Amino acid sequence: MRLETIETFVFGNPPPRHGGRYFIFVRLTTACGITGVGEIYNATFGPDVVTAMAVDMFTRQFEGADPHHIERLWRQSYGAGFTQRPDVTVMGVLSGLEMACWDIIGKAADQPVYQLLGGLVNPRLRSYTYLYPPAGDVYPEPGAPSVYDDPDLAAEVAVQMVDKGFTAVKFDPAGPYSIYDGHQPRLEDLTRSELFCKRIREAVGDRADLLFGTHGQFTVSGAKRMARRLERYDPLWFEEPTTPENPADMAEIARFTSVPVAAGERLCTKHEFARLLEAGAASILQMNLGRVGGLLEAKKIAGLAETRQAQIAPHLYCGPVVAAANIQIAACSPNCLILESIGTFDGPYMSCLKSDITWEDGYVIPPTAPGLGVELNDAVLAASPYTGTELHLTMDPHPVTP
Secondary structure, eight states, rough: OEEEEEEEEEOOOOOTTTOOSSEEEEEEEEESSSSEEEOOOOOOOOOHHHHHHHHHIIIIITTTTTTTTTHHHHHHHHGGGOOOOOHHHHHHHHHHHHHHHHHHHHHHHTSSSSHHHTTOOOOOOOEEEOOOOOOOOSOOOOOOOOOOTTTHHHHHHHHHHHHHHSSEEEOOOOOBBBTTTTTTTOOHHHHHHHHHHHHHHHHHSSSSSEEESSSSSHHHHHHHHHHHHHHOOOSSEEEBOOOOOOOOHHHHHHHOOOOOEOTTTTOHHHHHHHHHHHHTTSSOOOOTTSSSSSSSHHHHHHHHEEEEEEEOOOOOSOOHHHHHHHHHHTTTTTTTTTESSSTTTTTGGTBBBOOEEEETEEEOOOOOSBBBBOOBHHHHHHBOOOOOOSOOOOOOSOOOOO
């Protein structure tokens, strides 16, 4: 078996755009006609640049190779050009190609990928959802009522999600995050964040865990001030309390608070996660399968986490092919805590696939189909290309000041 061709797709995610403005997919085909799909989570460059990178990496490192040779292909790509260190752009592209290889391997073996990475451990995967606006676009107009800064509206949406079956909800009300983080939280940010936890806890009681996110906004002292406000509401985690560059800083926060620290959505490779674990910076690891280095790398990270009594909670703010890969790794990892869902995996978000992701009463059910268990819908992809100029995510270009 050998890899022969690559196709790339940039899907303009339709409103309400849960998961981002666009998704970047690849499809690899072998000389014997087996196809495999992958997704690249790369938010640093425009999607057309990223697809060109994918074609270049495939042509240099993957074309003509046996897709079973994951370790060899990974090392060739990781070491290309004498870089050989964690690079978020390289790893995003490599993740998508590696993911597609696993899809091919699973189809060739007529097995789900999780069966080839240790076998099924978790037949049901607990999931959580972000609190999205109850109606309309995920990017509200300025001045409009918003679930992102209105604690009472957030509590209403949280009840709706819990009534659907979710046993955990995530929110991040701590104010704007900028390219100049970490900053010291304003008193209004501390008060609003505490009120979010209070209102949502009052609304859902002990039916759901609260997952508090910050997008790495704060200085160490600022994160400690925030954690002190949150502890009385017993959240399941305090997500990325400070910027991800320095695990020692995050470890200081982890030692300060009783709230478990979760982190990792911006990290890539086992090396960055090993430093996180060695520092004691986080006990919940949130690797994104479209960025971290692919499925085998994620499995290695899950193994590292086991040695420190840490758990994994695969991150998802991108498309449904990464969601499918997350499900595969969660299904075969005994230390999987919870899986991020984009709602209940329905509606416009799933329109780019021919297949479904099964969500039942708060749990995702791993598929029994071979490979990743999903296929792209070419007609929908062709009808909805991304035509914008903004990146997948944007941050405030101005400092956050009192």
